[in-house]
Amino acid sequence: QVQLQESxxxxxxxxETLSLTCTVSDFSISSGYYWGWIRQPPGKGLEWIxxxxxxxxxxxxxxxxxxxxxxxxxxxxxxxxxLSPVTAADAAVYYCARSAYSGSYxxxxxxxxxxxxxxxx
Amino acid sequence: QSALTQPPSASGSPxxxxxxxxxxxxxxxxxxxxxxxxxxxxxxxxxxxxxxxNKRPSGVPDRFSGSKSGNTASLTVSGLQAxxxxxxxxxxxxxxxNLLFGGGTKLAVL
Numbered sequence: 001q002v003q004l005q006e007s008x009x010x011x012x013x014x015x016e017t018l019s020l021t022c023t024v025s026d027f028s029i030s031s032g033y034y035w036g037w038i039r040q041p042p043g044k045g046l047e048w049i050x051x052x053x054x055x056x057x058x059x060x061x062x063x064x065x066x067x068x069x070x071x072x073x074x075x076x077x078x079x080x081x082x083l084s085p086v087t088a089a090d091a092a093v094y095y096c097a098r099s100a101y102s103g104s105y106x107x108x109x110x111x112x113x114x115x116x117x118x119x120x121x
Numbered sequence: 122q123s124a125l126t127q128p129p130s131a132s133g134s135p136x137x138x139x140x141x142x143x144x145x146x147x148x149x150x151x152x153x154x155x156x157x158x159x160x161x162x163x164x165x166x167x168x169x170x171x172x173x174x175n176k177r178p179s180g181v182p183d184r185f186s187g188s189k190s191g192n193t194a195s196l197t198v199s200g201l202q203a204x205x206x207x208x209x210x211x212x213x214x215x216x217x218x219n220l221l222f223g224g225g226t227k228l229a230v231l
Contacts, residue, residue: 038167038222045124046159046167046210048220059218100172106155106214109178111166 002027004096004112011118017084018117022096023077029054030074034105037070037081039092040114047092051105052079059105091119125150125211125223132229133201141226143194143211149221151192155214158187158196161225162207170209171196198228206230 008020022035029035036051050060052070060068064083072079083090093116097108126144133139143150143158150156156174159167169178171187174194184199194213198205211223 045225046212046222048212048222051220059220062217062219095166097166100169100178104155104214106212106220107157107169107172108167109169111168114166 002098002110006094006096006112006115010116012086013121014087014119015085017082018086020081020094022079029077032102034099035079036097036105036108038095041092086119088119125213125221127223127226130227132231134231135201137201138197138199140195140197141209143223145192145213149213149215150194153214156189156194157212159210160207201230203230
């Protein structure tokens with residue numbers, strides 16, 4: 001069973017950089033599949049941020065493109081999210097997830113528990 | 122690109138069927154068969170219930186089914202059970218390598 005765990009600062013100051021790590025257990029990132037980030041502002045709906053293939057190929061949300069960078073470290077079995085600069089609108093629960101199958105980043109079967117990020121000075 | 126449109130709420134009694142709609146455009150729902158549905162209970166991560174319009178991942182009861190007509194996708198839950206009460210989100214691949222979500226529908230089991 002694939003397990004994912006988000007980690008990173010729970011508080012980020014406006015105009016600074018949000019950095020999160022997703023650590024994957026019981027499955028090797030190098031085995032393939034897409035690895036994604038999805039966020040959910042408190043009380044609101046889901047928003048796709050972007051996805052990265054194990055090889056490092058990336059897809060980004062058109063609404064966040066230019067502020068988002070995804071990367072992967074297969075040796076540590078981790079992938080990463082950087083979002084900069086942040087505003088109050090970026091406050092959300094951030095989820096990392098693995099695609100349902102290796103051929104598409106459109107569906108996510110395995111999810112982390114989510115981590116709440118607050119943006120405040 | 123705008124989010125997909127879902128009704129904010131839906132409801133049904135135990136044993137009944139309920140259908141939730143998800144309306145997009147020819148750039149997303151209508152133009153691709155990469156539509157999915159997620160169930161989310163309060164404080165929990167979303168769970169994939171349907172992918173590629175009408176396919177169920179292993180472990181998802183066959184009471185959940187998906188379909189699509191034109192620019193609108195639908196999720197039908199048959200034989201409603203108390204544990205089906207949750208938020209449901211649709212998602213679709215969209216042109217220019219984008220992935221869109223709907224605003225979510227809160228399903229109440231009366």
